[in-house]
Amino acid sequence: EIVLTQSPDFQSVTPKEKVTITCRASQSIGSNLHWYQQKPDQSPKLLIKDASQSFSGVPSRFSGSGSGTQFTLTISGLEAEDGATYYCHQSSSLPFTFGQGTKLEIK
C-alpha cells in the first residue's frame, strides 16, 4: 500500500500569505495525485486533479505541481474562506489512499 505523508499537519496563516502544502508518496505514483479541500461539517471538494490540473470552478489562487513521489499544493494570496483541511489522494496503485490531512487555520 502506498503511504502519502503530508506536511505540515497544521499551519496558522494570515490572509494574503502564500501557503505551500507538501505530499510525499512512499513510491512513485506518476501524476495520479489529487488534492481536496474539506471545510468543517462539509463534504470534501476536488481542487486539483492529476497533480496540476485545476478542477472547474476552483479559484486560480490554488495550484498544484509535482510528479513521482513529491507533490505540492500552493495557495497564492490566502483568503479567509480558505481555512480548511486539505488532503492529497493517490490513484496510481490499489488500494488508493489519502494523506493524513493538513489543517490551515486563518489568523
Added chain:
Amino acid sequence: EVQLVQSGAEVKEPGDSLRISCKGSGYSFTTYWIGWVRQMPGKGLEWMGIIFPGDSDTRYSPSFQGQVTISADKSISTAYLQWSSLKASDTAMYYCARHDGLTSGWDWWGQGTLVTVSS
C-alpha cells in the same frame, strides 16, 4: 445538475446489519466509478473501496475487505455500502463520490451519511 444524494443518518446497536445508499442523478450512472470513504470523528479520510456500476467491478481496501460490502443497482442509479454486523468502531461519517476513470480525481461528492453504533 450532477447530484449524489446519500441516505440519512443511522443509529444502530452493535451486531446490527445496515445498508446505506448513494443515489446518482444528472449524469450517466453506469459510466462513472463510485467510491466510498470513511471519516471517523475528528479524523482524516480513509479509502474503503470503489465500484463501477456498469459491470459491478469492485475493488476494496485490505483494511475493509470482508468488513463491508459495496454494491450497486444500475436500474435505479444507486450504490450501496453495507455491514452484516456493526461494531462501535464503525461509528463514522461515510461519503460516496464519483470519478470518471479508475485513476481520476473524485469530482462530485455526496453529503455524507453519519452512522452511530452504540449500545
